[in-house]
Amino acid sequence: xxxxxxxxxxxxxxxxxxxxxxxxxxxxxxxxxxxxxxxxxxxxxxxxxxxxxxxxxxxxxxxxxxxxxxxxxxxxxxxxxxxxxxxxxxxxxxxxxxxxxxxxxxxxxxxxxxxxxxxxxxxxxxxxxxxxxxxxxxxxxxxxxxxxxxxxxxxxxxxxxxxxxxxxxxxxxxxxxxxxxxxxxxxxxxxxxx
Amino acid sequence: xxxxxxxxxxxxxxxxxxxxxxxxxxxxxxxxxxxxxxxxxxxxxxxxxxxxxxxxxxxxxxxxxxxxxxxxxxxxxxxxxxxxxxxxxxxxxxxxxxxxxxxxxxxxxxxxxxxxxxxxxxxxxxxxxxxxxxxxxxxxxxxxxxxxxxxxxxxxxxxxxxxxxxxxxxxxxxxxxxxxxxxxxxxxxxxxxx
DNA sequence: TTTTATTTAGTACAAGTGTTTTATAAAGAG
DNA sequence: CTCTTTATAAAACACTTGTACTAAATAAAA
Numbered sequence: 001x002x003x004x005x006x007x008x009x010x011x012x013x014x015x016x017x018x019x020x021x022x023x024x025x026x027x028x029x030x031x032x033x034x035x036x037x038x039x040x041x042x043x044x045x046x047x048x049x050x051x052x053x054x055x056x057x058x059x060x061x062x063x064x065x066x067x068x069x070x071x072x073x074x075x076x077x078x079x080x081x082x083x084x085x086x087x088x089x090x091x092x093x094x095x096x097x098x099x100x101x102x103x104x105x106x107x108x109x110x111x112x113x114x115x116x117x118x119x120x121x122x123x124x125x126x127x128x129x130x131x132x133x134x135x136x137x138x139x140x141x142x143x144x145x146x147x148x149x150x151x152x153x154x155x156x157x158x159x160x161x162x163x164x165x166x167x168x169x170x171x172x173x174x175x176x177x178x179x180x181x182x183x184x185x186x187x188x189x190x191x192x193x194x
Numbered sequence: 195x196x197x198x199x200x201x202x203x204x205x206x207x208x209x210x211x212x213x214x215x216x217x218x219x220x221x222x223x224x225x226x227x228x229x230x231x232x233x234x235x236x237x238x239x240x241x242x243x244x245x246x247x248x249x250x251x252x253x254x255x256x257x258x259x260x261x262x263x264x265x266x267x268x269x270x271x272x273x274x275x276x277x278x279x280x281x282x283x284x285x286x287x288x289x290x291x292x293x294x295x296x297x298x299x300x301x302x303x304x305x306x307x308x309x310x311x312x313x314x315x316x317x318x319x320x321x322x323x324x325x326x327x328x329x330x331x332x333x334x335x336x337x338x339x340x341x342x343x344x345x346x347x348x349x350x351x352x353x354x355x356x357x358x359x360x361x362x363x364x365x366x367x368x369x370x371x372x373x374x375x376x377x378x379x380x381x382x383x384x385x386x387x388x
Numbered sequence: 389t390t391t392t393a394t395t396t397a398g399t400a401c402a403a404g405t406g407t408t409t410t411a412t413a414a415a416g417a418g
Numbered sequence: 419c420t421c422t423t424t425a426t427a428a429a430a431c432a433c434t435t436g437t438a439c440t441a442a443a444t445a446a447a448a
Contacts, residue, residue, distance in 0.1 A: 004415085004416090004424085005424085005425070024310075026306070026309060027222075028221075028222065028310075029310070031405065031406085033404085041426075041427090042426060043407090044409095044425095044426060044427055044428075045425070045426045045427070047406095048424090048426075052407075053407090105309075108306070109306070112306050115220060115299075116222075126365070126366070129369075152374075153378060153381060156370075156374055157378050157381070159358065159362070160355045160356075160358030160359045160378060161351060161354045161358055162354075162358070163358040163361050163362065164353065164354030164355055164356070164359075164361065165354045167357050167361050168353070168354065168357065171320070172320070175323075180346075180350055183350075184351050187347060187351070188351065225434080225435065226435080227436090235396085236395090236396055236397055236398080237398095239397085241437080242395065246436080246437075247436065
């Protein structure tokens, strides 16, 4: 009957506008007015798609998560030897180019904000820990895991390396170059696989 | 002539009030009014000690840095075998108890805020990278470093582990227990020392 | 006690905030 | 065309923010 708009697409557009604002000005810049302007909409129009700021926040955060997990699952489905598959997945999680650095940036901003907003519902889990547990499961099932390892310790170590690299790519992108990230990830995986 | 107040002590008290607010409500709660109330002062009094919010911010951040580096240097001065000294220093950087977890929490809040406030002057350096370089220098000088290592790679790996652990202690303190932190740090150091 | 530098409380204001209300425009249905 | 539904815009509301300013209070020294 009326002007037909794809609601889901619009919501994604608005969420992506929010990401851009967060990248430029941080979480504090992600005001309703700011996001609306970035999206080329009025405040009223934005409210038409999200009932309040919190709903937009949760949606935008979930969307980051969906994009990343989608790409990771694509890689996990590829026919690769176990060790190479693990490396490929980890290199997809750690930010290597500007686009994924931006993703990490926004994700960390969301996480930090969340520390003091425990009332929000529908927040996705921080999936890296679970991902690493699954990767260890894969290596073990394929018999590619080095014997005699303390699996709990090695998982924690690998988890720290991945998020540490991500954090450094976020905080000091000019110092940490992608080839070094690649070398650290590869050596960390080779140390625990046959 | 007038009422003599130890200015520096007062400034430290105010900065510590700011830390407490940031811990509870995050950076967004650290308003001038909020900090003043937490410190039991009027807004005018706070303004008397810090000309504006930015000056307070920079001061409070520098104070965190000073406290941490002070404790690290104390440990570095202790007469310990190289490997144990390195472990002790790293365990001082990674948050193990509530007090130091709080410190890390505040530090990350400051850093995240800083990403979008490049105009601020007098911000201290993120000293962990330099500290790790120095620790490698100590190990090498003492001949405690395992031969044949790619030092640049190992430094980056250790740096990632330390900040990854710190990040996890910050984001998911309930999951990551101190004994695991200790084990990860110890095994990481033992892997590169004789 | 007077002087003088310091300290505080209170108020004011412009800018910015999330949210709500009201009005308007667009697009198909009858 | 008119009418109804959807979509957007604009303005208003109630509140918080950083900053500025004033007047009062305080306490040590002369």
